[in-house]
Amino acid sequence: MSLELKNVRKNYREPNGHDLPVLDIPHFKLETGEQAALVGSSGGGKTTLLNVISGITKPDSGEVLIDDIEITRLPEAGRDRFRAERIGFVFQTFNLLPAFTAFENVLLGMSFARGKADRSHAKQLLESVGLGHRLTHKPAQLSVGEQQRVAIARSLANRPSLLLADEPTASVDPANQETILKLIGEICREHNVSLLLVTHSPEIATQFDRTIPLQEFNKVLQNV
Amino acid sequence: MNLFTIALKSIRQRLLASSLTALSVALGVALMIAVLIANTVVSKTFDLQGFGYDLIVGPQGSELDLVLNTVYRIAPPIENLPYRYYEELKENKHIGIAVPIALGDSTEQGNFPILGTTVEYFAVEYAQGKKFRTSAEWPNGKWESVIGSSVARENNWKIGDEFKMVHAGQDDHVHDEKFKIVGILEATATPNDRTVFVNLNGFYAIAGHEKPIQEAIDREVEFFGETEAEVRAYHAADLKEMEAHAGHDHSGHDHAHHHDHATPDLQKEVTAILVRMKEDPKNPTLAQSRAIEFSADLKEGFKAQAVNPIRPMQRLMTYLVGNVRLILINLTAIIIVVSGVSIFVSIYNSMSERKREIAIMRALGADRMAVFSIIITESIILCLAGAILGILLGHGLIMFASPILEARTGLSIDPFVFDPMELTIIPVMIGLAALVGFIPGLTAYRTDVAENLSS
Numbered sequence: 001m002s003l004e005l006k007n008v009r010k011n012y013r014e015p016n017g018h019d020l021p022v023l024d025i026p027h028f029k030l031e032t033g034e035q036a037a038l039v040g041s042s043g044g045g046k047t048t049l050l051n052v053i054s055g056i057t058k059p060d061s062g063e064v065l066i067d068d069i070e071i072t073r074l075p076e077a078g079r080d081r082f083r084a085e086r087i088g089f090v091f092q093t094f095n096l097l098p099a100f101t102a103f104e105n106v107l108l109g110m111s112f113a114r115g116k117a118d119r120s121h122a123k124q125l126l127e128s129v130g131l132g133h134r135l136t137h138k139p140a141q142l143s144v145g146e147q148q149r150v151a152i153a154r155s156l157a158n159r160p161s162l163l164l165a166d167e168p169t170a171s172v173d174p175a176n177q178e179t180i181l182k183l184i185g186e187i188c189r190e191h192n193v194s195l196l197l198v199t200h201s202p203e204i205a206t207q208f209d210r211t212i213p214l215q216e217f218n219k220v221l222q223n224v
Numbered sequence: 225m226n227l228f229t230i231a232l233k234s235i236r237q238r239l240l241a242s243s244l245t246a247l248s249v250a251l252g253v254a255l256m257i258a259v260l261i262a263n264t265v266v267s268k269t270f271d272l273q274g275f276g277y278d279l280i281v282g283p284q285g286s287e288l289d290l291v292l293n294t295v296y297r298i299a300p301p302i303e304n305l306p307y308r309y310y311e312e313l314k315e316n317k318h319i320g321i322a323v324p325i326a327l328g329d330s331t332e333q334g335n336f337p338i339l340g341t342t343v344e345y346f347a348v349e350y351a352q353g354k355k356f357r358t359s360a361e362w363p364n365g366k367w368e369s370v371i372g373s374s375v376a377r378e379n380n381w382k383i384g385d386e387f388k389m390v391h392a393g394q395d396d397h398v399h400d401e402k403f404k405i406v407g408i409l410e411a412t413a414t415p416n417d418r419t420v421f422v423n424l425n426g427f428y429a430i431a432g433h434e435k436p437i438q439e440a441i442d443r444e445v446e447f448f449g450e451t452e453a454e455v456r457a458y459h460a461a462d463l464k465e466m467e468a469h470a471g472h473d474h475s476g477h478d479h480a481h482h483h484d485h486a487t488p489d490l491q492k493e494v495t496a497i498l499v500r501m502k503e504d505p506k507n508p509t510l511a512q513s514r515a516i517e518f519s520a521d522l523k524e525g526f527k528a529q530a531v532n533p534i535r536p537m538q539r540l541m542t543y544l545v546g547n548v549r550l551i552l553i554n555l556t557a558i559i560i561v562v563s564g565v566s567i568f569v570s571i572y573n574s575m576s577e578r579k580r581e582i583a584i585m586r587a588l589g590a591d592r593m594a595v596f597s598i599i600i601t602e603s604i605i606l607c608l609a610g611a612i613l614g615i616l617l618g619h620g621l622i623m624f625a626s627p628i629l630e631a632r633t634g635l636s637i638d639p640f641v642f643d644p645m646e647l648t649i650i651p652v653m654i655g656l657a658a659l660v661g662f663i664p665g666l667t668a669y670r671t672d673v674a675e676n677l678s679s
Contacts, residue, residue, distance in 0.1 A: 051674045056587060077591045084589020091677070095584045099237035107225040112589035117225055154588075 003030040003053065003162060003194065008062035010048055022048050023059070024219035028212075032161075035188060035195040037205035040214025044221055046198040050164045053196070054087050055079030066162065084112040088155030088193070090184070092167040094147045096139040102126060102150045103135040109157030125153040129183060145176035152184060156191060163188055165197040169204065181207055227594065230585075231601035238574060245563070245570040246610040252560035253614020253649060254621055259552040260643035261622050263545070268641075269414075270541055272533045276348040277321075278515040279530040281305070281313065281522070282496040287529065287536040294325055294496040295533060296415045297337040301327055305528060306444050307492035308458070313499065318514045321348060321500040326427050328495065329389045331420055332398055334379045336372075338389050338420045340427025346370075348500065350412050358407035359383065366426040370407035372417040374630065381405055387420075391432060401430050413638070418630075425486070434491035437466065441490070447527055462488035499530065560656070567606050568660035571599065575667045582668050583676035596669040603661025604654055611653040615646065 005028040011019040022045040030036055040046050051057035053064055055071050056079075064072050066086065071079055083089075096105045106125055110117040126132055129149040131142075139147050148168060155163055165184060169177040181204060188195040197208065205211040215221035235242045272295065282290040283303035292299035313322045326340035343364060346356040360383050363370050371381060381387070386402040403422050411417055427433060435443070444455045456463060466488060501511040501518070519530040582595050623639035630637060 047678060048674075051677075054587070056673045056677075077593070080586070080589055080591040083587075089587055091587075095580075095587070095677070097233075097581055097584065099233045104225065104233070108230070108585070109588050111225045111227075111230065112585070112591070112594060158589075 002032050002065075002067060003196065004028070004063075004065040005053070006063040006065070008052060008059045008064060010045075010052060010057065010059045021220045023052065025049075025062070025217055026219065028217050030162075030194055030196055033189075033192050033194055034210065035185060035208040036197070036210040036212055037208040038196060038198045038212050038214055039200065039202055039205045040198070040218075040221070041200055044214045045218060046200075046214060047166055049218075050089075050166050050196070050198060053162075054083050054089065054164055056083070080112070081114075085114065085158050086160050086162060088158070088160035088163040090148075090151050090155045090163065090165040090168045092170045094139070094151040094171070096147055096150055096154075098139050101136045101138055102131055102142065102146075102153075105139070105150055106154045106157050109154040113158045121159075122153075122157060125156055126150070128187065129153045145172055145180065148172055148176075148180055149183065152180070152187065156187065156193070159191065160193060162194045162196070165195065167199055168197065169199075177204070227597050227601055228605075231598050231605055234578070234581075234598070234602055235605060238570075241570050241574070242606060245567045246606045246613065248563035248566045249560065249607055249610025249653070250613035250617055252556060252563045253611050253653070254617035255559060256553065256556035256649070257615055257618020257643075257646065258621050258625075259549070259556055260645050261618065261637070261639070261641050263549045263552075264641050264643045265637045266545055267541060270537045270545070272537050273352070275533055276350060276500065277323075277498040278501045278511060278532065279499040279519060280496050280533050281322075281499055281528055281530045284527050284529045287531045288540060290496060290529070290531055291533045291536050293327060294498070297327060297339070297419060298415075301495040304493035304495055305497065306440070306447055307489045307494060308444065309447065309528065310494050310497050311489065313497055316518075318502055318518065319499055320502040320511075321498075323348065323498040324424060324494040325496045325498060326424060326494050329391055329399075329427075331375070331379070332388050332390050334375065335390075336375045336379075336418055336420050338422055338427075340422050340424040342424050345421070345498070348498075350414055350416055354412065356412070356416075357410040359410070360408070361406040363406055363421060363423045363426075365404075365406070366423050366429060367401070367403050368406045368426070369403040369420060369422045370409055371405055371421070372409050372419045373411040374417040375420055376408045381408075383408065389420075389422075389430070397432075399430050399432070401426070428487040428492050434487050435493055437463070437491065444490070459488070459490040462490050560653075563610065564607070564656045564660045567603055567657070568663065570606075571603060571661060571664040572667070575599075575664050578668075579671050579676045582671045583673045586671065586673040587677055592669045595671065596665040599665035599668045600658055600661040603664070604657040607653045607657035607660075608650070611649055615649065 005025050008023055008025045009021070010023040011021050014020050038046060038049070048057065052059050055074070059072060062072070063070050069082070071082055074082060097108060100108060103122060103126060106122040107117050107119065110122065123132070123135065126135060129152055131146060131149055131153070134142060134146060139150070142150065148171070163184070168184060169180050172180055184195065184197070185207065195208070199205055275295070280290055280294050282294065283305055285302035289299045289302055293301050310322060310324045313319055321344065323341060323345045327337060329338040330336060331338060343362045346358070346362055349355055358370055375381065383405050385405045387405070388402055389399050391397040391399060403426060409416060441452055441455050444450065445452050448455070501514045504510040515532065519532065522528055522530045585595055619639050622637060626637040626639055
């Protein structure tokens with residue numbers, strides 16, 4: 001899976017009616033199977049960038065190409081379907097649904113893609129993140145590190161080719177950070193998934209193939 | 225995992241609130257079911273289409289009172305007819321069967337109505353294709369009686385038991401004479417189940433049931449439009465015997481001895497006469513037209529009326545029971561709508577705390593229609609669960625209340641009676657669910673994913 005951004009611009013409308021530029025990216029490319037860490041301070045537009053790439057937010061202008069498919073041209077439902085089937089998401093706060101067990105949270109990830117939920121694959125994913133014995137536990141019954149591992153398993157439920165991770169270790173204690181990062185890296189390599197991870201920590205960024213400082217390619221930050 | 229499972233999970237997460245809202249729907253539906261069943265039972269009870277007689281002949285007055293008294297035994301008799309009139313009706317060439325009915329007294333225990341009649345009453349079907357069956361015998365003997373199934377059950381009366389009757393009126397006088405039970409009727413699901421049938425001759429032989437001679441003569445003078453001499457001439461034989469009996473010395477022996485004599489026809493009265501016209505197999509409508517003719521003739525002549533019992537009951541159903549039913553159904557419909565609003569409030573209130581969940585699902589690839597459908601499904605599950613519970617509760621309520629109602633009104637109610645209108649409850653509830661789930665669904669549909677993921 002290759003990801004390419006061309007002249008992507010995104011502004012937010014402020015309450016006073018003025019436009020606040022958040023993203024201005026002339027060009028960015030992530031090769032198939034590549035693992036890149038995007039480093040930037042808070043408020044630098046990292047999350048907005050991930051939302052634009054995943055099709056949650058539409059850029060004001062520019063193109064987002066994933067495997068040469070320009071997702072910005074897809075209708076909203078098409079972007080949703082594309083996201084369900086081709087993109088995995090790991091959030092800073094895990095975003096597990098509290099009423100669902102670990103196993104059900106992974107199955108939920110499969111619910112919005114075409115085809116039937118593959119229960120054995122869901123189980124396998126949880127086993128691969130070391131939670132084979134925690135299938136029926138609800139998020140509240142799991143440790144913070146375990147919750148993030150469930151979120152990682154869920155992100156891979158539909159065998160995506162691109163994984164987007166938004167500060168995946170920010171809510172995890174230092175002892176578990178290393179494990180989580182290693183797990184994400186390994187699992188992406190194992191499944192040949194391209195990884196774009198955003199973090200504010202330069203130390204974390206060094207663990208991946210490529211480290212990209214946000215201000216290097218987001219012109220909005222260069223003008224600050 | 226499909227949308228239904230996701231909706232179900234969401235309901236389980238808010239189990240208490242969900243259960244309470246479903247329960248409010250259930251109570252509304254239960255009330256509606258109760259009203260529908262009660263209406264079905266009342267309609268069935270008052271539907272006399274299969275009634276075994278063409279006409280009820282009784283004194284002039286309210287047609288409805290005559291039917292309610294003769295068939296349902298829930299209204300006092302209007303007046304009485306001379307027994308001689310019954311004898312004349314029997315001889316009418318167009319009349320096939322004429323059965324005398326004498327009502328007014330009740331049992332000392334349980335206050336069940338006592339109906340004096342002849343065994344012919346039991347030979348006529350009580351409903352279409354349904355004949356009376358007794359556990360032993362019919363009341364052929366003067367002091368014999370058969371009792372309805374509910375009377376036997378509630379009074380715990382058996383064959384061979386004896387009972388006394390209470391005279392109708394202010395004094396509540398208990399007659400000395402006793403009737404012996406010789407048979408118990410099989411259940412008929414009609415007012416017959418709550419009636420005690422006694423031999424008509426025994427009924428007349430009870431002290432105080434014979435009309436005083438002069439009063440009886442005056443009544444016939446008025447009724448038949450004859451002179452007193454004519455009436456006396458008609459009953460000459462009876463009057464002669466009565467005069468002879470009046471000279472007999474009663475002192476020194478039992479009072480009941482008097483009643484060993486047959487009561488003269490002059491002193492007998494009936495409260496109504498059940499009439500079935502003669503049928504002609506070649507002309508099936510003949511009996512009906514004869515009944516109409518007979519009824520019309522009667523209006524012009526004697527001080528009696530002949531009523532086709534179907535018509536007053538139909539009027540009662542249409543103008544009174546029908547309207548009451550309409551009011552009750554509308555009231556319960558309002559209750560159901562109010563409970564639907566409670567589902568709306570419950571789901572709508574939960575939306576603010578569920579926006580993040582919805583945003584997560586959207587981020588995982590759920591489109592707007594999927595999250596909208598989850599909310600609508602949730603609403604449908606709650607409404608349907610409430611409706612099904614309500615249907616069960618409604619029938620349960622009737623099952624619980626039916627013995628009480630039967631004891632108080634004499635109407636037997638089958639809790640498993642099904643009203644076809646019940647079939648409309650499920651689709652109506654699905655429609656209501658879609659309606660009340662629409663606005664919360666729209667909130668889910670419009671949830672801003674990026675904003676709620678970062679909140």
